[in-house]
Amino acid sequence: MTTNWTLTIDCVDPAVVARFWCTALGYTESDPPEGWDTWEDWLTAMNVPENEWNDGASISDPNGVLPAISFLKVPEPRTTKNRLHLDLQVAGGRAQPQPLREQRIRATAATLITAGATLVREVPAENSTTLDHLWMQDPEGNDFCVV
Incomplete structure (x- = not known):
């Protein structure tokens, strides 16, 4: 049995990095959870404070074939060469x-x-x-x- 997975990239500004990777890969911003028209609607319903709305982002293959990629806000900057790229x-x-x-x-x-x-x-x-x-x-x- 395989395990579902996604690649997650740590970053300072998830929205900026996600937009870049949409351009690089031909991906699009991931759709909000089922039942929600926008991410803002979902974040509001989940009581996520607005100042945390850019703590993460997700992009997806528009054809639904390739894995999604997530972007997670972290406080520390990158300090060494990536071991995965x-x-x-x-x-x-x-x-x-x-x-x-x-x-x-x-x-x-x-x-x-x-x-x-x-x-x-x-x-x-x-x-x-x-x-x-x-x-x-x-x-x-x-x-x-x-x-």
Whole structure:
């Protein structure tokens, strides 16, 4: 038997980081619980103070296939390199011509930089000078790669 799970990203501003990852993954804000028209209605009904409404966020695959991702407000900043990160697989794999792979990687990176990402480093293929992937960070410094 499998276990239901979601990936949770600790952050300072869940709304900002959730919006970034919606752009990066093509996800949408998760729907409020069944029976509620908006998250605000649900939070109000649950007596959650307004100053806590941005303590968490959740995004979902609009097709309902891939796992949801949650964002949880934490008081401490990120201090070390992530041990877990997402690879955005946009290039089509190594069977694709290198110029096409690089074009796809760089186009995605440009979109994500506009959305608040930072380029950390270009990583060449092993024993080569051709681009393999880009190491990037989201608006709060969480690592990910565009491959």
